[in-house]
Amino acid sequence: MxxxxxxxxxxxxxxxxxxxxxxxxxxxxxxxxxxxxxxxxxxxxxxxxxxxxxxxxxxxxxxxxxxxxxSDVGGSVRWIAQSFAGDHYRVWEYAAEAFEQGGAVAERALGESYFDWLAHHPAEAEIFNRAMAAGSAVRFEALVERAWSDELVVDIGGGTGGLLAALLGRHTGLRGIVVDLPHSAAAAEARLAEAGIADRCTFVSGDFFAEVPAGGDVYVLSQILHDWDDEAATRILRTCRAAAEPSSGLLILDAVLPEGDGAHLAKLLDLHMLVLHGGRERTEAEWRVLLRAGGFELERAEVTGAFPVIEARPLASDAETD
Ligand SMILES: C[S@@+](CC[C@H](N)C(=O)[O-])C[C@H]1O[C@@H](n2cnc3c(N)ncnc32)[C@H](O)[C@@H]1O
Structure with a gap:
């Protein structure tokens, strides 16, 4: 209601x-x-x-x-409220099956996985992309104060470029690449042009299970890995690892679930990820294991800020574990 x-x-x-x-x-x-x-x-x-x-x-x-x-406040929920009451709501009708089977039920409700469905439903995709862009204004706050130099930042699954538009707007020495599915291209290119950074930031259509641009100094996965189960998330990390240099950094913007019974929004978001995508939120210990499987070493999980940042470095290839 x-x-x-x-x-x-x-x-x-x-x-x-x-x-x-x-x-x-x-x-x-x-x-x-x-x-x-x-x-x-x-x-x-x-x-x-x-x-x-x-x-x-x-x-x-x-x-x-x-x-x-x-619409115009940082962290606006105007659009995510519409996704929650629209396509996400339709998927939640099947939540009992998700809990019985332990996997996503988007296909039961929508006929295909959520991201495939969005690719075929431009009106809903626009609302979802606006929702993500509004959220990225909050996630930007977690990144902006870092000691950035003249680096190439690759935002994997960066949607319509909201995070990089904000970050490159503040740090003029940075260059960027936004990687996302082809249906996000037009809106992303318009946003990058509108932000006046099209000469420093490009959009690349791609599939993060197959390949991402090589040579980034920093790879960002913002609200990506929680959409996927451990097997799929490991594949995404491995694609990033294959593209990264030994000196590249990886920044993950996702929740770090606290241990214990205390209240935490991510405990509910975890259920939303399960029902919608078959994904999950993770504890710091789970992040450490997942990152190693994907070829990275967790360096720091910052859980005190407005939005957690998980920092990782590539493992030397002979140290990787399966
Ligand atoms: C939850 S949104 C996060 C968007 C953005 N990173 C943010 O923080 O607001 C997940 C993004 O992953 C993208 N995505 C899903 N599957 C993908 C794939 N196989 N390859 C590339 N991008 C994908 C979606 O289009 C969407 O933009």
Whole structure:
């Protein structure tokens, strides 16, 4: 219920509309195209959860929570809310089967794996890519303060280039390559041009199970390995290892699951990865084992920042383990 209610507000751009000035329910219902009575009831339910506020004069405004539904805030959830209530929601209908079988059920719901399905559904792919780009604004914060020099950064599965556009915008000596599936090419090239970095950053269509560009100083895997089980994640790492120089660095932006029973968002994201992709979130010990299997040595897992960064170095080939 809450997922669908939030998505209705996200689709209608309600948080953007009331960010300009508080508005009335009839005015908002008209601009969002929603039934006025239904809109009022959705809003009432959400306001009770701290998402939007309706004052005594009937004027709607944002709360700290609904601010995140705006398009233009860092870490905006306006688009991921729509994926959660749309294609992801359809897949969750089969969650019981995912838990019984221990694997992804996207094919049951959508007829093919999630990323294959997105390639054939441009409207949903655009929403998903916008969601990832909004999230990469947060992930950028975890990378920006590093001691960057004039390096070539290869963002594997970099979507439409949001992370590199932000990073190269801040560090003008950096060069970049975004690698992703062909259906992301047009949006990525437009974003890189819009960011004014097309002369330093290119988009390469590719399959990270087959080949990634060689010679990168730093390889980035942001929100990639958690989409895959250990066997597939190892194959991605091995593709990176084959392209990397002994001196290359690997930066993984993914959760580091804490041990124990404490609350952590990644424990729920882990279930989402299981249901949607057959993937998983990992503890530091699991990252260490996975990285060795893929030809890398874990150097550091930074779990204190806003977004964890896992740093690794290539293993000398004779030290690799299978
Ligand atoms: C969860 S998104 C992460 C996007 C981005 N790295 C970020 O942090 O926002 C996973 C990305 O992997 C890409 N992808 C999936 N399968 C791929 C493959 N076989 N080769 C290259 N990219 C792939 C998807 O298109 C998508 O952009």
């Amino acid at each position: 809450v997922t669908q209610a939030i998505a209705a507000m996200a689709r209608g751009g309600v948080a953007d509309a009331v960010a300009e000035r508080p508005r009335t329910v009839p005015e908002l219902a008209a601009t969002t195209g929603l039934d006025e009575d239904a809109f009022r009831r959705v809003l009432r339910a959400l306001a009770a959860l701290g998402i939007f506020r309706v004052d005594d004069d009937g004027l709607v405004s944002n709360t700290p929570s609904s601010e995140y539904l705006r």
